[in-house]
Amino acid sequence: MREHYPFKKIEKKWQDYWGKKGQFKVKEDPGKRKYYLLEMFPYPSGKLHMGHMRNYVVGDTLARFLRMKGHNVLYPMGYDSFGLPAENAAFQNKTHPAEWTKRCISDMRKQQAKMGLSYDWDRLTITCQPDYYKWNQWIFLKFYEKGLAYKKKAPINWCPSCKTVLANEQVEDGKCWRCESRVEIKDLEQWFFKITEYAEELLEDLGRLAGWPERVKLMQENWIGKSTGTLVNFRLKDSDKILPIFTTRPDTLYGVTFMTMACEHPLVLELVEGTKYEKEVKEFVNRVILEDRFTRTAEDKEKEGVFIGRYAINPLTNEEVPIYVANFVLLEYGTGIIMAVPAHDQRDFEFAKKYNIPIKQVIKPFTVHRKPLTELKEAYIDPGIMVNSAQFTGLNSEEAKEKITQYLEEKGWGKRTVQYKLRDWLISRQRYWGTPIPIIYCEKCGIMPVPEEDLPVELPQNVKFTGKGNPLKDCQEFVNCRCPKCKEKAKRETDTMDTFVDSSWYFSRYCSPDYDKEPFEKKRIDYWMPVDQYIGGIEHAIMHLLYARFFTKALRDIGLYKIDEPFKKLFCQGMVVKDGAKMSKSKGNVVSVDEITNKYGADTARLFILFASPPEKDLEWSVEGVEGSFRFLNRVWRLVNQATSHKPQATSQKKKPEADSLPPVADLHRKVHQTIKKVTEDIEKRFHFNTAISAIMELVNALHLVVNQLTSYPVTQFKTGKPANRQTGKPANRQTIEEAIETMVLLLSPFAPHICEELWENLGNKPSIGQKDWPTYDPKAIIEEEILIIIQVDGKLRSRIKVPIDLSDDEVKEKALADGRIKKFISGKKIKRVIVIPKKLVNIVTE
RNA sequence: GGGGAUGUGGUGGAAUCGGUAGACACGCAGGUCUCAAAAACCUGUGGAGCUAAAACUCCAUGAGAGUUCGACUCUCUCCAUCCCCA
Numbered sequence: 001m002r003e004h005y006p007f008k009k010i011e012k013k014w015q016d017y018w019g020k021k022g023q024f025k026v027k028e029d030p031g032k033r034k035y036y037l038l039e040m041f042p043y044p045s046g047k048l049h050m051g052h053m054r055n056y057v058v059g060d061t062l063a064r065f066l067r068m069k070g071h072n073v074l075y076p077m078g079y080d081s082f083g084l085p086a087e088n089a090a091f092q093n094k095t096h097p098a099e100w101t102k103r104c105i106s107d108m109r110k111q112q113a114k115m116g117l118s119y120d121w122d123r124l125t126i127t128c129q130p131d132y133y134k135w136n137q138w139i140f141l142k143f144y145e146k147g148l149a150y151k152k153k154a155p156i157n158w159c160p161s162c163k164t165v166l167a168n169e170q171v172e173d174g175k176c177w178r179c180e181s182r183v184e185i186k187d188l189e190q191w192f193f194k195i196t197e198y199a200e201e202l203l204e205d206l207g208r209l210a211g212w213p214e215r216v217k218l219m220q221e222n223w224i225g226k227s228t229g230t231l232v233n234f235r236l237k238d239s240d241k242i243l244p245i246f247t248t249r250p251d252t253l254y255g256v257t258f259m260t261m262a263c264e265h266p267l268v269l270e271l272v273e274g275t276k277y278e279k280e281v282k283e284f285v286n287r288v289i290l291e292d293r294f295t296r297t298a299e300d301k302e303k304e305g306v307f308i309g310r311y312a313i314n315p316l317t318n319e320e321v322p323i324y325v326a327n328f329v330l331l332e333y334g335t336g337i338i339m340a341v342p343a344h345d346q347r348d349f350e351f352a353k354k355y356n357i358p359i360k361q362v363i364k365p366f367t368v369h370r371k372p373l374t375e376l377k378e379a380y381i382d383p384g385i386m387v388n389s390a391q392f393t394g395l396n397s398e399e400a401k402e403k404i405t406q407y408l409e410e411k412g413w414g415k416r417t418v419q420y421k422l423r424d425w426l427i428s429r430q431r432y433w434g435t436p437i438p439i440i441y442c443e444k445c446g447i448m449p450v451p452e453e454d455l456p457v458e459l460p461q462n463v464k465f466t467g468k469g470n471p472l473k474d475c476q477e478f479v480n481c482r483c484p485k486c487k488e489k490a491k492r493e494t495d496t497m498d499t500f501v502d503s504s505w506y507f508s509r510y511c512s513p514d515y516d517k518e519p520f521e522k523k524r525i526d527y528w529m530p531v532d533q534y535i536g537g538i539e540h541a542i543m544h545l546l547y548a549r550f551f552t553k554a555l556r557d558i559g560l561y562k563i564d565e566p567f568k569k570l571f572c573q574g575m576v577v578k579d580g581a582k583m584s585k586s587k588g589n590v591v592s593v594d595e596i597t598n599k600y601g602a603d604t605a606r607l608f609i610l611f612a613s614p615p616e617k618d619l620e621w622s623v624e625g626v627e628g629s630f631r632f633l634n635r636v637w638r639l640v641n642q643a644t645s646h647k648p649q650a651t652s653q654k655k656k657p658e659a660d661s662l663p664p665v666a667d668l669h670r671k672v673h674q675t676i677k678k679v680t681e682d683i684e685k686r687f688h689f690n691t692a693i694s695a696i697m698e699l700v701n702a703l704h705l706v707v708n709q710l711t712s713y714p715v716t717q718f719k720t721g722k723p724a725n726r727q728t729g730k731p732a733n734r735q736t737i738e739e740a741i742e743t744m745v746l747l748l749s750p751f752a753p754h755i756c757e758e759l760w761e762n763l764g765n766k767p768s769i770g771q772k773d774w775p776t777y778d779p780k781a782i783i784e785e786e787i788l789i790i791i792q793v794d795g796k797l798r799s800r801i802k803v804p805i806d807l808s809d810d811e812v813k814e815k816a817l818a819d820g821r822i823k824k825f826i827s828g829k830k831i832k833r834v835i836v837i838p839k840k841l842v843n844i845v846t847e
Numbered sequence: 848g849g850g851g852a853u854g855u856g857g858u859g860g861a862a863u864c865g866g867u868a869g870a871c872a873c874g875c876a877g878g879u880c881u882c883a884a885a886a887a888c889c890u891g892u893g894g895a896g897c898u899a900a901a902a903c904u905c906c907a908u909g910a911g912a913g914u915u916c917g918a919c920u921c922u923c924u925c926c927a928u929c930c931c932c933a
Binding site: 003214215218219222223225542612614617619625628629632635681682690691696698788790792796797832834835837841 | 853863871933
C-alpha cells in the first residue's frame with residue numbers, strides 16, 4: 001500500500017472548487033425538468049456513522065447522475081435537531097442543548113463535506129431555530145382553528161420521585177431509568193392532532209403510491225388497521241350506563257358468556273369504587289398497565305383477569321354476563337371493552353378455561369359430526385352453521401353477520417361501523433428541547449391561541465437543567481404572560497411538540513428556506529413538490545412517513561399545497577452491519593467516517609458502499625472489500641495517467657506483438673457502448689449501483705488489456721486526439737482508446753467524483769466533469785457481429801456455436817443439428833422436436 | 848398466530864422477460880519483479896470422477912415435490928434466518 005494516488009490532495013482540491021463555484025446551487029427553472037431528491041435528515045447526535053453515509057452516498061450518486069442527465073436537481077440537507085438526547089446531553093455535560101446541538105451539526109457538516117456530498121447548502125434547514133419552529137407554531141394554530149389540534153386527557157408515564165413525565169424509552173422494566181423508582185401511570189391533559197380524520201384517505205391513497213415499496217405500504221395499511229364491524233350496546237346491570245363494544249363477529253353474539261375491559265378503561269375504577277372488589281382490581285390494573293403492549297398481547301402470554309363485581313346485559317338475549325378486567329385487552333382498539341365468546345375466539349377460550357366461565361357454542365362446522373364442545377381443545381374460529389342463536393339458527397354464519405347487524409340496527413341496539421386502529425397523534429411532550437405549543441391559559445378567557453403576529457413563541461435560553469421535570473415549568477419569565485384577549489395575567493402552555501412535527505414538513509421548507517410570510521412560498525413549492533425520490537431507512541416506514549402524509553393532506557386543505565402526497569417514490573436502503581450486527585457504539589463495531597476518509601479517501605468509501613451489495617440489502621462492512629475498491633481506483637488512476645503520460649510505459653517495451661495479435665479494437669468500441677447502456681440502466685431503472693460499478697470494472701479490465709498489449713501504440717498521442725468518430729464502422733485505435741477512457745471516467749464520476757474530476761482535467765478537459773452531459777450509447781455500436789448460440793440436447797448443455805447475427809432461425813437449427821458434438825448425442829435417437837430461441841439457444845428434444 | 852422478506856462457491860454478490868449458474872470483487876494458491884518484503888502485474892480457483900495433459904462426464908442455487916423442451920427464476924409443502932403486526 002505504499003504507492004497510491006494522492007486522494008487527500010485531490011479530494012480537498014475539488015471540494016474547495018465545487019464550494020467556491022457554488023456548483024450545486026439550484027433555482028427554479030421552468031425550462032428544465034425538475035427533480036427533487038431528498039434524504040431523510042439526520043438527528044444531530046454527534047458523529048455520523050456508516051449507516052447514515054450509505055443513505056447519503058446513494059443519494060449523492062443519484063444526484064450527480066441526474067444532473068449530468070440534464071435535470072434541475074434539488075438536493076438539500078438539514079438537521080432534525082430538537083429532541084430528548086440533546087436535553088440529556090445538556091444535563092450530563094453541563095452545556096445548553098442549543099450549544100450541544102450546534103457543535104454536533106458543525107461536526108456532521110464537516111463529515112458530509114469530506115464525503116463529497118453535493119448538497120445545496122444555501123437551503124440548510126435546522127429545526128431548532130426560531131425561523132423554522134415558528135412555522136410549526138403557525139401550522140399548529142391553523143390546525144387548532146380547523147379543529148385538527150385539540151386537547152384531551154391521556155395516560156402518561158410518571159416517576160413519583162423525580163416528579164417528571166417519562167418518555168416510553170425512559171421506562172426500563174417498569175422503572176424510571178434514572179432513579180429506578182416504580183413508574184406510575186397518570187392521566188394528563190395533552191395536545192393531539194386529529195390524524196384519524198384522514199384515516200380513510202391515508203389508506204386509500206396508498207394505492208396510488210406506485211413508487212413505494214410494497215412492504216412499507218403494507219405496514220402503513222396494517223397500522224391504519226381498518227376493519228368493518230358492528231357496534232353493539234350492552235347495558236350495565238343495575239345502572240342506566242351503556243357499554244358499547246365493537247366486534248367484527250356479530251354472528252357470535254349469542255355465544256357471549258362474559259365481558260372484558262381494558263385496564264386503562266376509565267370506567268373500571270369507577271365501577272369498583274367502594275366495593276369489595278376495589279383493592280384486588282386496583283392492584284391488578286396497576287401491575288398490568290406497566291407492562292408494555294408487546295408482552296401484554298404476546299401469544300404465549302398467560303391470559304389474566306379479575307372479576308369486577310358487575311354484570312352486563314346482552315341486548316339480544318337479555319342474559320347477564322360477568323365483567324372482567326383483563327390484561328390482553330387494549331384500550332386503543334375498539335371501545336376498550338370486548339364481548340367475549342370463548343367458543344369462537346382463542347384468547348377468550350383460554351381465559352374462560354382458566355376462570356371456569358361457561359363456553360357456549362353458536363357456530364358449528366359445515367362438516368357434520370364434530371366432537372361435543374366440552375372436548376374442544378381450542379376455539380372454533382372459522383365460518384359455519386349457526387346454532388343456539390334464536391331466529392338466526394341454521395343460517396350460514398357469514399350471512400348471519402349481516403342479518404344480526406340489521407336486526408340490531410332496527411331495534412336501536414347497535415349499528416354498522418368502521419373502525420381504525422390508528423389513534424390520534426399525541427404531540428405533547430413535557431420537556432424543554434422542542435417547539436413551544438403556542439397556547440396561553442387565561443383564567444377568564446380559557447384556552448387562548450397565541451396571535452399569529454406574536455410568533456414565534458421562543459424557547460427561553462435561561463433555564464436550569466436538573467434532569468427532573470420540564471425546565472420550562474420553572475421558568476417564570478416564560479410561563480407568566482398576558483392574555484391576548486383581556487390582557488390580564490395568564491400562563492403559557494409549557495408542553496412542547498413531538499419532534500415528529502418538525503419532520504412532517506421540513507422537505508417543503510427546503511423549497512423556500514428564506515421565505516418569511518408563510519411556512520413556504522406557493523410559487524416555489526408548486527415547482528419543486530412533490531419529492532420525486534425519497535431515500536431513507538425502513539425504521540421510518542410507519543410513523544414519520546404517515547405523519548408527513550397526514551401533514552401534506554391537512555396543509556392542502558388549509559390551502560398551502562396543491563398536492564395530495566409528498567413523496568412520489570420511496571427507497572429504503574438496508575443497514576450497515578459489521579461482524580453480523582448493526583453498527584453501534586455499545587457493540588464496539590463502529591467504523592467512523594474520519595477513519596475511512598483518512599486512510600483511503602472519500603471516493604474509496606463511496607465506491608465500496610455502493611459496490612459491496614445492492615442498496616436495499618444489508619451491507620456487511622469488510623476491510624478487504626474497502627481495500628479492493630481502493631485498489632481499483634489506483635488502477636484507474638494509473639491507467640488514465642499512463643495514457644496521458646509522454647513517457648512510454650517501461651514494462652510494455654519488451655516485444656512487439658505480431659500484427660494479427662493486435663487487440664480487437666472494434667470490440668473495445670462495442671464494449672464502451674454496452675457499458676454506457678448497462679450503467680445508465682442500472683442506475684436509472686434498478687438503483688443497482690453494484691452491477692453498474694462491476695460493468696465499469698469490466699471496461700477498465702478491457703482497457704487495461706488493450707493498453708498493455710498495444711505496445712506499438714505511441715502513448716504520447718493520447719493527449720490531443722480528435723474525438724472518436726462514433727458513426728462509422730471501425731474507428732482508429734487511438735480514437736477508440738481515447739473514447740473508452742473518457743467515457744469510463746464520465747461513467748465513474750457520480751460514484752467517485754473527486755478522482756474523476758482530476759482525471760478529467762488530466763485528460764486535457766476543462767472542469768467540471770459534473771457539468772458534462774452523461775454519455776449516450778449508439779444502438780448500432782452495441783450490436784455484436786457474431787453471437788453465441790447454446791445448443792442443448794434434452795435440456796442439457798452440449799455445445800456452443802458462434803453464428804453471424806443475421807442468420808435465420810432455420811439456418812441456426814441446421815447448424816446446430818450438424819454440429820460435431822451434437823451428432824454424438826443424437827445419433828440413433830429419434831428427434832421429437834427442436835426448439836429455437838432466437839439469438840440464444842437451440843434445444844433438441846429426443847424421444 | 849398472521850403478514851412480509853431472504854436463503855446461490857471459502858466470502859460479498861451476479862444471472863434484469865423461464866433459456867450458458869457463479870459476472871464483478873474479496874480471499875486463497877502458484878508465478879514475474881526483488882537480497883527480501885510490500886506494491887504492481889500474470890495465471891489458476893464450485894464439487895466429484897476420468898486423465899500424462901487436453902477433452903469429456905456427472906453433481907450443484909436451504910430440503911422435497913410439481914409445471915415446462917428447459918427452473919436460481921413459476922406453483923405447492925417443509926426447514927432456517929430476519930423484519931413488521933398481534
